[in-house]
Amino acid sequence: MKKQLLLFFAFFMFCLTGYSQYKIENIGISYGEEITEEKGKIIKIIGEANNKIYALGLKGKKDYFLKIFSSKEMKLLSNKPIVLPEIDGKEIGFEEITILNNRVYVIGSVYQRKEKIFNLVGIEFSEDGVLSNKMVAMFESQVAKSSDRGGFYFKQSPDENKLLVMHTALFEKEDAMKYEIKLFDDSLNVNFATENKVSYDDSKKDYQFTISDFDVNFKNDVFLIVNEGYRDNKKKEKIEKFELHIFKNQNKYKKEVVNIDVKDKEIINCKMLSTNKNTLQIVGFYSSVRENGKANKELKGVYNATINLATNINDNLKFNEFDYETKVKLLGERRAKKGKDVKPLYEIHSIIEKNDGGLIVLSEYRMVVVGQTQGFGPLGFTPITYITNEMIVTCLKSDGSLDWSNVVAKDQSAAVTVLSLGFFGTGGNGNFNVSAGVSIPLTVMGKGPEYLSGIPIYKDGQLNIIFNDNKKNKGITDIEEIKSLGNYNNSVPTLFVFDDKGLITRKDPEEAIKNELVMRPGIFYRKNEKEFLIYASRKSEDKLGRMILN
Template sequence: MIKQFILVILVLPFLTIKAQTKVGHITLQYGEEIIEDDEKIVRISTEFNGKIYTLASRKNKYYIKVFESTEMSLVSTNEIELPDMKGKDLEFEDLAVIADRIYVFGSVYDRKEKISNLFGVEVALDGKLSNNVVKLFSTKVTKRREQGAFYFKDSPTGDRLLIMHATQFNKEDVIQYEVKLLDPNLDTAMEYIEKVPYEDRRGLEFTIADFDVSFDDDVFIVINESFRDRKSMTNNEKFQVLCFKSSNNYEKEVIDIKFTDKEIINCEMLATGSGKLHLAGFYSGVRKNGKAKKDLRGVYSSVIDVNTNEVEQLKFNEFDYDTKVKLIGERRAKKGKDVKPYYLTHSLIEKEDGGLILLSEYQLVVEGGTSGIGPLAFTPITYINNEIIVTSLGVDGSVEWSNVIPKKQRASFTVLSLGLFGFSGNGNFTVSGGIMVPLSVMGKGPEYLSAMPIYENGQLTVIFNDNKKNYGVTDIEDIKWLGNYNKAVPVAVMFDDKGNMTRLDQEKVEKYQLVLRPRVYHRKTDKDYIIYSSRKSEDKIGRMTIGR
């Protein structure tokens, strides 16, 4: 009797997680099929106390779906019904986890007071919302169209949440942004608000290039200003990091990163546990008349010592010829043409030797003609995510190697025109964060696109969905489009320490197999991920393990 009981316990894990897919050294295993799958999972938030908590959406409504960790079976589906404030419904903004406490955030615009408000509501372990509502932001704005938007960043330690509200006042010629750092009780540990006038700088391009929080709960904001002085025929570039350190009571400190004859296009920031702040991204050149170009000339890298605010390193690296050939073709590369600015920073990874790996992906969002009237108008949207530029930077900021992951992906869908993308920029003001996909379009196709970077034991592997006709293809000129993502297969590319790329294809593709959603996952460790895959009406969550 005892032996039989032990046998059941040993066999159970293999009975509960049946489906398995192998791509090289990557194994994907899935749990039970989600029977109640009308709600599509758009985020896997956390796993603790034997439960997996996810965010799902259906017809502009949002839900918290809770799964059991071992069998990955659905425990409950809970609609997020936010309370009303002064007779107005809260509009869902985001879901975040702070030290294993789950919170839902909702906003409401007070038309009478002209205030943009943000509230936080804690989620109980069963996935239901509590009655405790905390007001977090109450920001004065000018009107509904200028109420701005909220942006969220998790801390690397998981016990803080950084929130930014940003907007532009067109008539007042003012840009305003406000940041707050919250603890697990939603108490404010740090806050800062600034108004940037630009009346005397009509050509100002102001970008909040990135913002983040460090292991030490320090807050950093990267500001990029570009202004052309028509009288002097010069382009003035201001590239700054605003520091708010916990050890200095969050007093504002400004770090200027100075350079000439170049313009910063975008920025990805990484604060490491060693007290260094890394910045990397693309830059462009400046014409003889002083006007900045917008095409990409290469990759820059900068390192700042957080303790002294010293800019220890700033290096600009032009694209090498081989990389440009892969991106724009041999004919254009020979003519010295620059790369088009369609590449957004995807990921910034710290290597074991202290250097960096920057991934930048081609992304284009095409909006079609609108049909219908007023709020019932519909707009066709196409997301295009193509090749990824992989750049390995040494400790000194120079390029050690560069390569290009060849892929062509697109997904088309139709959405209500009103409030499609929310607020990410308006005219000369932009809030940038690399590749950002609004929650409102997740679940409609873009989640199948892009890629998952994995860095483990000093080796970079990138997994993505591909057309099965591309089996074994590494030449970017021969890559076929992935149009029907329901027929996609997982593919991985692996890089050695010299940048040589090896493509890993699935050995045996099964008919009607599940399709990975690379934009929906939760990283537990460098070797273990929680993933979500589906195909038409079949949905499952699972685990992806590396090197087993």
């Protein structure tokens, strides 16, 4: 009896210290101490540097905090409010926070109404979280008017030493869209800058102009993908202008254009992945086109284009239709037999380069349901439901053709209430759109959507996807049989493991551990191919953790 009491006391003290470990199949999760400082829930893990972990917290609508943790114990060291200065008496609005070569920067914007200038500024934090009194001007973008001031979009370089920023804005009276792109080093000096005003003709049938994506690679080359499409009514053809704009460091950033030849199809969306093999992989969904040149808009399948950056040549362009088995899982057998296409409700979640040079493309069903606003003007409250259901997993060979595909069955949703709809603007207007920055706003994270979606892990040729699920779905992979997530606070982690043929093995905890912390897959930082920093919570208990694939 005495021995049992001692064992119980040791277990109790272990739990009390807050450091715990958890394992599901080949993934180990360890958590640090409980975060007792309640000023701001974590909405982003910024990164790890200087033997510290940096995270962004938010309290209320716009009170941001820089949270600093020790790397080893994952213990909270400090929680500093981010108080941005003013410019000409106007408050700087929070935009982004990032780490560049171990230096932490907060980035904010302010609009000067009289001059019609949209400013972006950066301010450095010290290693211990002290905000510098020096402000670096990053953008001073001339715009047409306040409502068309556009937005800023951010990408880090692969080595996290550079920051790529794009600003886009509409000039309706000129029928033009302007974009500016700048590449900053770790002191926020400009290494590269380009500006272009693109004219468009939206009088054409079914006209669309999209900035699909932008990126920077390990050589600090910069890329931009633009897609312009319309229907030629006389010729009864779908005209698709699909271009990659390249700015290479070694060529002093001279603009080069690669045309990706697309005929009798419409590009629905696009994402790119720069590889260490000096290639650029471009993937996305496409739709079929009718004989009269009108696009069907629904998803026919997945395309892949590989650009050889040594020659600027598109080595391959493959269009892969969804196979019958995948359509059955997405549409049901009756609709699949009729040859129906997939609804355009899927967004590319991530692209993974395989060991053999092929790709794995993860696409997720995403929908946002906006309810009726209650109240008036700035005091209006709007209910919004975020839905992230099944994932389509498409495995492509090195030549871009289909290897296999499968579907991760899940049914997830989270409802939030936001103050008015001001946050819910997009980067587009009418037939013009910027899809490079589509994501859940930071101001909504911490209220539920961060429990949704999943984290893909690829190591030694094997794909793993971990996500939160209803404990009643234990062992189930059939999309027709799964139950909805329900209360995400009571969810349990599950792991889908894929073999080299795409077959799924589902791994669940042997038992649902009562009061176990619930992971937030929407908030994580990928340190390397097998290690992730994660955030988990249950009710008022919050912890940082490490997830390692063994």
